[in-house]
Amino acid sequence: MEAGVAILIGLFFTVAVYLMLSKQLVRILLGIAILGNSVNMLIFTNGRLTREVPPLIPPHLYVPETATANPLPQALVLTAIVISFSFFAFLLVLAFRAYQELGTDEVNKMRVAEPEHDQTPPQGY
Amino acid sequence: MTPAVIDDTTLYAVLAPFAAAVVAPILTRWFKHNAAWPLALVPALIFLHFAGFIAPVSEGQSFVAAKAWAPSYGINFSVYVDGLSTLFALLISGIGTFIILYAGGYLKGHPQQGRFFSFLFMFMGAMLGLVLGNNLISLFIFWELTSITSFLLIGFDHLRAASRRAAIQALVVTGGGGLALLAGFILIIAATGEIEMSTLLGSPDIIKDSGLYLPIFILVLGGAFTKSAQFPFHFWLPNAMEAPTPVSAYLHSATMVKAGVYMLMRMHPLLGDTVLWTTVLPLFGGVTLIVGTLLAVRQTDLKLMLAYTTVASLGLLVMLTGTSHEKALEGAVLYLLAHSLFKGALFMVAGTIDHEAGTRDITKLGGLRSAMPVTFVAACLAALSMAGLPPFIGFIAKEVLYYGTWGWLELGLPITIVAVIGNSLMLVIAAAVAIKPFFGPKVETPKHAHEGPVLLFAGPVVLSVLGLVLALTAHTTGVLFVGPTLASLTGVFAELDLHLLPTKINAPLILSLITIGLGITLFTQIDKLRALIASVLMAIGWGPDKGFDQFVSGVVSISSLFTRFVQTGKMQTYMLLTFGFTAIAVLVPAYLVDSFPAMPRMPDYRFYEWGILLIAVLGLIAVLVAKTRLTAIVSLGIQGFAVALIFMMFGAPDLSFTQFMVETLSVVILALVMTRLNLSPRDHRSVPQAVLTGVVAVAVGLGLTLTLLAITQQPFDSRLSDFFTEFSRSIAHGRNIVNVILVDFRGFDTLGEIAVVVLAGLCVLALIRVRTKPDEEELAAPSEISKSKPAEVR
Amino acid sequence: MRTVIFRTFAPYLSALMVLFSIFVLLRGHNEPGGGFIGGLIAASALAIFGIACGVASVRRAIVFHPMSISGFGLFIGALAGTLSFFKDQPFMTSQWLIFEMFGVEIALSTPLIFDIGVYLVVVGAIGSIALSLEERETD
Incomplete structure (x- = not known):
């Protein structure tokens, strides 16, 4: 059951990493969005896959009648989705502001924190 | 003879100088230099306390006292009183009494006299703890405390570069030796299973028989020789004369530099009387x-x-x-x-x-x-x-x-x-x-x-x-x-x-x-002798003291070069290394222990399920090859919705809805930002670069797929999930198990997570609002305050 | 985007979505739904309203600043956890108050308050992000 999704997840990771290794901010952002999805699916699949039975308890019972999908990874992934979205938004705005301030969308040209020709550290006591 | 256990007074005697260190600045503020008189009472009383041990110790008795410190690691604050430690404790407290008095006169009127007393007392306490230390680890802590306090004392006159240099030199040499000592102690503990000096001394041949004698010997000597300024580590001691004279009289004659000798004497029954010992020590000692x-x-x-x-x-x-x-x-x-x-x-x-x-x-x-x-x-x-x-x-x-x-x-x-x-x-x-x-x-x-x-x-x-x-x-x-x-x-x-x-x-x-x-x-003939030695030294021209300077500037240059090498300032390099190592971390151990998964069977998906997977793949490929912003955004949405469908397919409606909403919002905000900016999604990588990054990306993807397959082929431990399923309704009154986990069973986690969401929202707001406009600001208010504040919150 | 049809239609759509989001929030403990999903639906409602009628009217409509709503959500989420102190139980132990009103069983509980807190956090934070980005487009 998991094999097909596992291969798909590998493909997701490949595309995400490939995009994140580019020079353009936009492509990096796209990569981050896909990376979030791939990690979520990785966690989800780790908890094993069960077809079509949500982890709900019928109104007249105290435990589900049949085996349901694993609720634990679902709970983990649910918050992960929202948080990864929040951070995607944060990174998006960060990239947008960086582009505005620095005038470039190429990451290798953003050298404010680590200037190209940094002076040597002071010697002495 | 086994040591007798005594009450905790001796432990308090060791700690008393630390208490005095707290009081000293206050007393000095009140009584000026005359504070030396009441302060000298502290070491005098400690002296009297240890004088009480002279008689029993001279009859061959020894004593121990201990308080648990970190008992799970066997670390105690413990003292061992025998002839050697009594002699040292008497010297430290006795000479200490006069040094405190002397410091009162020597630094009379100095604005920082109180601080000086404080440092002296801290050193005194550390030194007492060292010579009385029974537990090897607490002994080491006091050993390093003497290095640190001597750093403070030598660098007391910290406005002069020579003082700072001497202080750093002493710290590097003696503190570095202390680390060697720690390693030696850990080896002793590992080799013998004993951590208390008194028990070790009870069976003197335990280390010599352990097979780790040589490394222990070298490491302990490393500590002792640096502390006691043996050639070629002797250079820090004359430089330490930059310290005020009370410090030189106390640390660099009577006490601290003797700590190395103390350690050798203390270890003599355990390490001494071997060929190595009687060769190395006389050689270094004689040369020194x-x-x-x-x-x-x-x-x-x-x-x-x-x-x-x-x-x-x-x-x-x-x-x-x-x-x-x-x-x-x-x-x-x-x-x-x-x-x-x-x-x-x-x-x-x-x-x-x-x-x-x-x-x-x-x-x-x-x-x-x-x-x-x-x-x-x-x-x-x-x-x-x-x-x-x-x-x-x-x-x-x-x-x-x-x-x-x-x-x-x-x-x-x-x-x-x-x-x-x-x-x-x-x-x-x-x-x-x-x-x-x-x-x-x-x-x-x-x-x-x-x-x-x-x-x-x-x-x-x-x-x-x-x-x-x-x-x-x-x-x-x-x-x-x-x-x-x-x-x-x-x-x-x-x-x-x-x-x-x-x-x-x-x-x-x-x-x-x-x-x-x-x-x-x-x-x-002293004048001739002096001239002769001076000319010989001139001819040699290099000494360990100069070597220390070269060492320090060498360390700075090498770390600078290394930093430049590791921190290239190119994000692409960082990311490439990060993902490259991720791939290695996933693939190499699996290869080494041969834990690759078995060939999976063809999953029995229905045709529409294959369709959903296909849509996801198509979405991914579309993002990769997209030529325009709009195509890229739409393709991103496609793969996201496909993920939502996959969640739905495997019984996770909550996830599916959430994913659906999030993808919609992602596409909306991405569109909002991208339409404002001329950010092109086209790839500018050269072909070799694209191949390299492609290889890394495929390695990461392949590694994670294999790992995931290997994991899912293992039997599944469902205890945790079963617990939640079983008690969701009976304890937490909820029929949606996922929601019950979120808001009840693991509610504390969720609280942390929503705090993260709030923070992300705040950060976005701050990022959008903060503007740097130096020009306007200078025009409006060219004052000092506004210049020092480049960012303005709108 | 700002067609007449969209502008006329959007307020009603948004209102319906907010209503639906509250429904999803409240049923969340027993059926699919909950604070996260409800919050996202409501945030989307704000975003749609903002695109259609301008951010200023959204800000007028929700009265408070979205981040204040978010902060308030975090506050009541934490507060819901402290109620258990009154019964001398550890932080976040759930408390239930189940009673009948007009023949309907009503269950009030601290997890419900907590879920409302989650809802408000998500509406506020995500809504704030969406609105501030839209604002950039209109200014």
């Missing part, structure tokens, strides 16, 4: 002795001369300890006692001369005899003891140590020759220090010299007189102090009979006479 005395002769600064003779004395002590010969060890103990007394006194004398006459260069001093009579007497007594003349303790020490070296068969002759040369040069220095400033015609000094206050001369007088008294009562000294200490070194308790004057003419007496004769001859 000769080098130290020769360098001392070269100096004209009183403190530096004394500092180099301290190096030499430490070398002598190490050399004697290295013989493992009972009589030589006895000489070492006696010399240790004598040296602490006369060197402490002489340092204080040097400080007093400096303080009162304004210089401590012996070429600019002379005829102070009449101006400073009390100091003069103290200086003479101490110098006679240092020179090894009767009737002083220094003489007895020299007699006994000659007896020991002469009687030591293996290397007796070379050791004796080294000792004789060293001692005669020591006599030269003693003479130079005592005679040159006080005798001869009166020389005009920068300050008008006169006798210092009682705070300044109390210490030197008491210590130098003590050197006389202990010698006059030689038998009692031997029974009370030397005998028990020697017992700690040899492990055998024996009665000791010391005499002030030799009973018959024997080899040591002849050697003494040779020493004195040689010393006096050399003293008459």
Whole structure:
């Protein structure tokens, strides 16, 4: 059951990493969005896959009648989705502001924190 | 004999100086320099406490006391009181009393005097903890505390670069040695399973038999030699003379530098009396002795001369300890006692001369005899003891140590020759220090010299007189102090009979006479000797001191180069390395332990399920090859919705809805930002770069797929999920298990997660609102305040 | 985007979505739904309203600043956890108050308050992000 999704997840990771290794901010952002999805699916699949039975308890019972999908990874992934979205938004705005301030969308040209020709550290006591 | 357990008073005695360190600045604010009087009571009381141990210890008893500190690691705050530690504790607290008084007079009116007292007390506590330490780990902590407090004391005058350099040098050398010591201790603990010194000493051969003797020996020596300034680590000690004189008198003569000797003596029953020990220690000690005395002769600064003779004395002590010969060890103990007394006194004398006459260069001093009579007497007594003349303790020490070296068969002759040369040069220095400033015609000094206050001369007088008294009562000294200490070194308790004057003419007496004769001859030629040594040193041109500077600047340059190498400033490199290592971390261990998954069977998906997977793949490919912004955004949405459908497909409606909403919002905000900016989604990678990144990306994807397959092929432990399923309704009254986990079972986690969401929202808001507009700001308000505030919140 | 039809239609759509989001929030404990999903639906409603009628009118409509709503959500989420202190139980132990009103069983509980807190946090934070980005487009 998991094999097909596992291969798909590998493909997701490949595309995400490939995009994140580019020079353009936009492509990096796209990569981050896909990376979030791939990690979520990785966690989800780790908890094993069960077809079509949500982890709900019928109104007249105290435990589900049949085996349901694993609720634990679902709970983990649910918050992960929202948080990864929040951070995607944060990174998006960060990239947008960086582009505005620095005038470039190429990451290798953003050298404010680590200037190209940094002076040597002071010697002495 | 097993040590007796005593109450915690001794533990509090060790901690008392730390309490005094807290009080000292307050008292100093109230009483100015007179605070020294009440403060000196603290070490005096500690001295009295340890004086109470003299009688039982001299009968061969020993004591332990302990408080649990980190019991799960076997770390206790524990003390072990025997002959050796009693002698050291008495020296530390006794000399400490006078040093506190002396510091009161020496730094009179100094704005930071309270801080100085504080540092001194902290050092005193650390030193007491070191010499009494029973638990190896707490002993190490006190050991490093002495390094740190000595750093603070040497760098007390931190506005001068020389002070800072000396302080850093001392810290690097002694602190680095301390780390070696820690490694040695850990090896001891690993090899023997014992962590308390007292139990280790109970079975002396435990380390020699363990097979780890050599590494333990080297590491312990690394700690002891750096602390006790053995050649080639001797250079930090003379430089430490940058410290105020009370520090030099206390740390660099009587106490801290003796910690290394203490460690060697303490370890002697465990590590000593092996071929390695009796080869390495005498060698290093002997070289240090000769080098130290020769360098001392070269100096004209009183403190530096004394500092180099301290190096030499430490070398002598190490050399004697290295013989493992009972009589030589006895000489070492006696010399240790004598040296602490006369060197402490002489340092204080040097400080007093400096303080009162304004210089401590012996070429600019002379005829102070009449101006400073009390100091003069103290200086003479101490110098006679240092020179090894009767009737002083220094003489007895020299007699006994000659007896020991002469009687030591293996290397007796070379050791004796080294000792004789060293001692005669020591006599030269003693003479130079005592005679040159006080005798001869009166020389005009920068300050008008006169006798210092009682705070300044109390210490030197008491210590130098003590050197006389202990010698006059030689038998009692031997029974009370030397005998028990020697017992700690040899492990055998024996009665000791010391005499002030030799009973018959024997080899040591002849050697003494040779020493004195040689010393006096050399003293008459001191100026020639000094010039000779200076020219030799000039010819060598390089020393460990210069080496330290090269080492420091080398470290800075190498770390700078390394930082430049690791932190290229190119994000692409960082990311490439990160993902490259991710791939390695996933793939290589799996390859090494051969945990790759079995070939999976063809999953039995329905046709529409295959369709959903296909849509996801198409979405991904579309993002990759998208030529325009709009295509990229839409394709991103497609893969996101496909993920939502996959969640739906495997029974996760909550996830599916959430994913659906999030993807919608993602596409919306992405579109909002991208339409405003000319950000092109096209790839600008060169072909080799694209291939390299592609390989890394495929490796990561492949690795994670294989890992995931391997995991899912393992049996599944469903205990946690079963718990939630079983109790979701009965305990938490909820039928949607996912939601119950979120808001009830794991509610605390969710609280943390929504806090993260709030923070992300705040950060976005801040990022959008903060504007840097330097031009407008300067126009509006060209004041200092607005310039220092480049960012403005709109 | 700002067609007449969209502008006329959007307020009603948004209102319906907010209503639906509250429904999803409240049923969340027993059926699919809950604070996270409800919050996202409501945030989307705000975003749609903002695109259609301008951010200023959204800000007028929700009265408070979205981040204040978010902060308030975090506050009541934490507060819901402290109620268990009154019964001398550890932080976040759930408390239930189940009673009948007009023949319908009503269950009030601290997890419900907590879920409302989650809802408000998500509405506020995500809504704030969306609105501030839209604002950039219109200014």
